[in-house]
Amino acid sequence: MKTGSRAALPVTNRTQHPVPRHDSAHAPTHTPAPPAPVFGTVQIEVTPVGASYTLRALADGHLVQGRTPLPRPLSLPAGMYAIEISNRFCASFRDTIRVVDGGPLQSLHVPLVCGH
DSSP states (O other), X not given: XXXXXXXXXXXXXXXXXXXXXXXXXXXXXXXXXXXXXXXXXXXXXXXXXXXXXXXXXXXXXXXXXXXSSOSSOXXXXXXXXXXXXXXXXXXXXXXXXXXXXXXXXXXXXXXOOBOO
């Protein structure tokens, strides 16, 4: 009986290529673009002219200020606004308005009560 020994095979370094992973943690993400803001238009008419107005967006506090008469209607992002209109020697007007997206022109007529 012949007993033989096996020669050990040489160990070679094999280059291993990474296996692609398909789990969601490493998948590319596609973030959808935020929706474009929608706007509405508001016309403010105040008597007497020369009154100052302030509109404050209730959602984010953004302020829009100016004096009447307005040269053109205001284009504002849709949403709720607190409005204040005041003039010297007149009682101030305060209210909330909703600016509607893409709808018809909204008109706000404010006759201030003034002293003599």
